[in-house]
Amino acid sequence: MPLSEAERQSFLAEPHIGALAVTRPEPGRAPLAVPIWYGYEPGGELWITTGRESAKALALAHAGRFSLLVERVEPTVRYVSVEGTVVSTEPTTEKESRDMAARYLPPEAVQPFLDFAAREHGAQLTIRMRPDHWLSADLGGL
16 A cells, blocks of 8 residues: 555654665666665755765766655564655765664664774765655555
8 A cells, every 4th residue: 555645744754764666877878776865854855965076966966856765664564765856966964974874774883884984984065855756655565
């Protein structure tokens, strides 16, 4: 059964690992599909962070849009897929980095992760997407 608008937005706002899919700029290549952390509040824009020179950043700059799928398998199989237009690409702020890490990690792991990411991942971009199209289902009743 499809989820209601409120259910799908609420589900997307939970901290699932997303599967990002974006068309690659190279001819003859399949879409890039990778796991990613994301942020979302109901009614707002979805946002991700990625390295400035990453394959994701390059593909997103070229395509101007992407899809994100989130799912769970317990207590029922439920998913939300959202597709939309990139509305902004800006350097990631310290607050955005901290907010994203705190969304996915226990409090004691946030600062060590931020220190590691600063050393190993380099400069980051925050890419915001306006959700244009949704697909969703909860298969618990089947």
